[in-house]
Amino acid sequence: MVKALLFDLDGTLADTDPLHLLAWREVLRPYGLSVDPVFYRERISGRLNPEIVRDLLGLEGEEANRLIEAKEARFRELAQELEPTPGLRNLLQKAEAQGLLWGVVTNAPRENAHHVLQALSLKPPLLVLAEEVGRGKPDPLPYRVALARLGVAPEEALAFEDSPSGVRSAVGAGIPTYALLTGHGAESLLEAGAKGVLRDFREALDLL
Template sequence: MKALLFDLDGTLADTDPLHLLAWQEVLRPYGLAVDPRFYRERISGRLNPEIVRDLLGLEGKEAEELIEAKEALFRRLARDLRPTPGLPALLRFAEERGLAWGVVTNAPRENARHVLEALGLRPPLLVLAEEVGRGKPDPLPYRVALERLGLPPEEALAFEDSPSGVRSAVGAGIPTVGLLTGHLEEDLRASGARVVVRDFCDFIKKFNYHQK
């Protein structure tokens, strides 16, 4: 293993409750009631344009304005973020062993910048789906990450919290760990996650155990 690749929302930090609140607010005028199950099944892990097209049939300027309002609200809510338990220790582990690491996300650039700054993180590699042309669950974002690192997929390890993200990483051939921050274990495993953990503390315990 030479690199760790992380999803952003729901993986580096538990931002899903904030995204849920933001979507509830902007979709309420359209008569849509967004509960946690609806969010998990219809929104989580998808690109914004796909979400508003699927839910509301919106495209063009109206869709862009709705997305902008939702993301602005999310950034106002996401001011005091904390990293997922165990993340600092895992990143120290990576640094001590000379492992590369990066973030691969469907999040818009402004959101990614905001979340990473709030967490005090500066990933050496940042791959944005909106810049590579296709988002998760398409494997392209992870393939781009591997290309930029100059690594084959078996030398990387991905961390994802959604079935969409897991399918993206697995589609690129990367062994993938699923985090139980928002989705069910059976859904993550059905999407191809090799291991499912509560958080990075749980992963570190299991990793250390298997190393003995």
């Protein structure tokens, strides 16, 4: 019996990936890197910022922090008017009518997470930030923390993700996971362990 729904943020609650791609493209251009959709999907999507800049540029410390802060500030400038993924509000209404718990589990920095949630007019009862728990996706720790805080077993939850990294995190915590096709292909998401793929949340209503 499902007792809780857990959602990733970027690319799941809203299709923010095009905005992240644009922001990364702008801040990485001076370093001679060209960010196209394939590069973004393979080298950036679903990863923590410090890992991204260390992998792409070999940067750590203050220089890495400055680059990350510039990228995230640019993202927030771009993300002023966001629309929720189709079907999300209906899914949340159905979940709340059934007395289900719900929360958000994200690798996004705190300021970005609050910015996106405010833009979507969403107030999740639970928000788990990878930067606060010490390890980010694909590590399962963020989802394990979410389960503990909600007091539910893995099999009593459903997770919704959009990247192979996120799917591996939720599946690694033992949670049945469905993946949205907002940024990655079905094959990579299913290989990561997703039970199924969804075009949007209108296809998730029958899961409850």
